Amino acid sequence: MARPKRPRLVDGIQLADHLYSTNRPNYWRYNRPDGRWRYFTAVGVEAANRIAEANNARRHLASTSRADKPLGRDHLAYWIPLYVAYRERLDPRLTARQSWRNRVYALTALGKSMTKVPVGHIDRDTIETWWLQLTHHQQKQRHAEFRRLFNWLMGQGLCPRLEYNPFTTADDRPRLYLNGAPKKARLPLALGEFWRIYDAAGELGYEALQIAMGISLTTFMRESDICGLVIDEHLRDNLLRRVIGKSEAQRGTVGASRLSWDQTHYALLRQLIARGMQLSLKNQRCPYLISHRPKQKRRGSTKTHTHQVTARRLMTMFTESRIAAGVHIELPPDRTPATFHEIRGLASALAARAGYDLEAIQRAMAHEDAKTTMGYQSEHDLPYEQVPIVMTAELLGRDFG
Numbered sequence: 001m002a003r004p005k006r007p008r009l010v011d012g013i014q015l016a017d018h019l020y021s022t023n024r025p026n027y028w029r030y031n032r033p034d035g036r037w038r039y040f041t042a043v044g045v046e047a048a049n050r051i052a053e054a055n056n057a058r059r060h061l062a063s064t065s066r067a068d069k070p071l072g073r074d075h076l077a078y079w080i081p082l083y084v085a086y087r088e089r090l091d092p093r094l095t096a097r098q099s100w101r102n103r104v105y106a107l108t109a110l111g112k113s114m115t116k117v118p119v120g121h122i123d124r125d126t127i128e129t130w131w132l133q134l135t136h137h138q139q140k141q142r143h144a145e146f147r148r149l150f151n152w153l154m155g156q157g158l159c160p161r162l163e164y165n166p167f168t169t170a171d172d173r174p175r176l177y178l179n180g181a182p183k184k185a186r187l188p189l190a191l192g193e194f195w196r197i198y199d200a201a202g203e204l205g206y207e208a209l210q211i212a213m214g215i216s217l218t219t220f221m222r223e224s225d226i227c228g229l230v231i232d233e234h235l236r237d238n239l240l241r242r243v244i245g246k247s248e249a250q251r252g253t254v255g256a257s258r259l260s261w262d263q264t265h266y267a268l269l270r271q272l273i274a275r276g277m278q279l280s281l282k283n284q285r286c287p288y289l290i291s292h293r294p295k296q297k298r299r300g301s302t303k304t305h306t307h308q309v310t311a312r313r314l315m316t317m318f319t320e321s322r323i324a325a326g327v328h329i330e331l332p333p334d335r336t337p338a339t340f341h342e343i344r345g346l347a348s349a350l351a352a353r354a355g356y357d358l359e360a361i362q363r364a365m366a367h368e369d370a371k372t373t374m375g376y377q378s379e380h381d382l383p384y385e386q387v388p389i390v391m392t393a394e395l396l397g398r399d400f401g
Contacts, residue, residue, distance in 0.1 A: 013045040018059075019052035028052075033059050074118040076153075077111030083152050098224060098302075098311065099249050103145045106138075110146070119153070123161040128176060131166075136181045143167055143178075144250075187335050189342040191350070193327045200325035201317065207279055208292040208309050209317040214272040215289075216343040217350075219261060220365045222246065223340050224311040229289040231277060238263045240273065244366040257366035283307035290314070315340050 008015040015021065018031040022039070028048045030038045038055075042048040072078060084104055087094060094100040110130075117126055131139065147167035153159050164173050194217070201209040212226050225245050229235075234242055240261040248256035263270040276289040283291040286307040297306040309317075318340040322328060328337035344365065351361050393399040 010045045013049070015045070016049045016052035017056055019048060030055055074120065075111070076114040076117075076119045076122065077108075079119060079153065079156075079158065080107050080111040080149075083107070083149055086152065087148070097245070097249065099246070102141070106142050107145065107149060110142075110149075119158050120160060122159050124163075124166050124174075127166045131176050132179070134179070136179045139176075139178045143176075185334065185336050186342060187328055187331065187338050188349075189338040189346045191346065193325075193338070194343065194346060196325040196327055197318070197321045201321040204317075204321055204324060206292070206317045206321060207275070208290050209314060209321060211272050211276045211279070212290050212309075212314055213318075213340070213343060214268065215276075216340070217347050218266065218269045218272070219259075220344055220347050220361075222344065223314050227288070227290050227309055227311045227314055229276075230287050231280060231289055232287065235273065235277075235289070240269065247366045257363070259364070259366065292317075 008020065010021050020029050020031070022029055026041050026043050028040055028042055028051075030040065030052055032038055040048075040051065042051055084107065113130055114122065114126075134142070147165060147169070150159065150162070150165045150167055154162060154165060166176055168175060194213070198210055198213055201207075201213070212223065215221060215226050215229075216223070219240075221242065222245070225242055228245065229240075229242065234240060240263065242259055243253070244257040244259060261269055263273065273289065276291075280286045280289065280291050283293050284305075284307055286305050288305065288308050290309045291305075291307040292309050292313075293307055302310055319337075322337060331337060348361055348365060351364070352358070
């Protein structure tokens with residue numbers, strides 16, 4: 001006999017059928033008949049229950065089939081998995097990268113959006129109409145991979161209506177331009193706020209987050225690069241060496257930024273690495289420098305050790321610690337709270353304030369363009385440069401009295 005399901009309670013009130021709570025206050029999710037989730041906001045359990053019960057009343061009108069009819073060879077969605085398999089066969093390392101998983105998600109979404117247009121009927125106008133619906137950041141993240149996709153599709157002879165790749169970067173072809181970049185929405189992280197979050201992480205038992213925050217502030221590394229630090233691979237002969245992941249994805253292995261830190265000259269970094277190695281021993285000799293003992297020991301498809309900390313988990317730890325520290329709780333309507341990534345912006349601003357030139361900071365942040373580095377500093381109080389030229393009365397022939 002099957003065991004009855006436990007009632008789902010929030011604030012002592014039972015949730016309606018198919019209604020579930022989330023980690024965010026006043027945010028709920030409803031399980032649709034086709035198995036997909038609908039997320040919505042409602043203030044209080046009673047309001048959420050009313051919305052769920054209204055949807056339950058008309059569930060019989062909805063289709064219960066989650067999977068649509070498989071699309072044939074004349075649809076783009078049919079060819080996307082074949083392209084993904086082709087790319088992974090050429091470069092098996094892609095499967096281990098979060099950036100590749102994000103790109104596969106974007107490719108799949110493109111295929112779903114083109115179900116009403118046969119692949120042989122796709123032309124530049126079709127692509128441009130869909131392209132302009134994306135935000136600046138979505139376009140920027142997709143452009144390079146979509147260029148590869150359409151190179152492959154056109155090589156298969158599947159897009160006869162395209163005279164050239166619509167995602168070309170050639171100057172003699174009409175390009176698909178990016179939408180304007182919106183103003184940076186996230187608040188910058190001040191140094192005092194950094195230390196408040198750091199202390200709150202310690203109170204929550206997140207020593208792994210403290211170590212990662214310190215490494216990001218002292219090395220400018222992103223969360224994915226920090227979480228991927230392997231003790232026996234990246235720490236040798238008193239050196240910390242890392243090929244920056246985003247740089248490698250953009251420029252290839254040869255052109256990627258390859259950064260090194262000699263621990264004899266970086267006292268704070270040496271202190272953080274020692275803490276990380278001690279924590280690794282406590283956490284069943286986890287091979288990763290950033291490790292944490294989870295409440296539930298699950299490995300999953302993205303982890304090779306149960307105590308490994310993924311970049312997503314690290315960002316969740318940071319959010320919990322930020323809220324516990326009371327940082328960025330009340331926000332302007334056009335701003336969102338800082339994330340772990342804003343530590344890089346803080347490090348960049350501190351380095352500029354200390355007198356390091358832009359080129360040195362750019363190399364440390366593994367940026368190809370100096371404007372990108374300046375963008376990280378623009379939300380902070382930038383230092384002013386003293387003008388050395390002094391116009392004197394002797395030089396001008398008189399004064400202004």
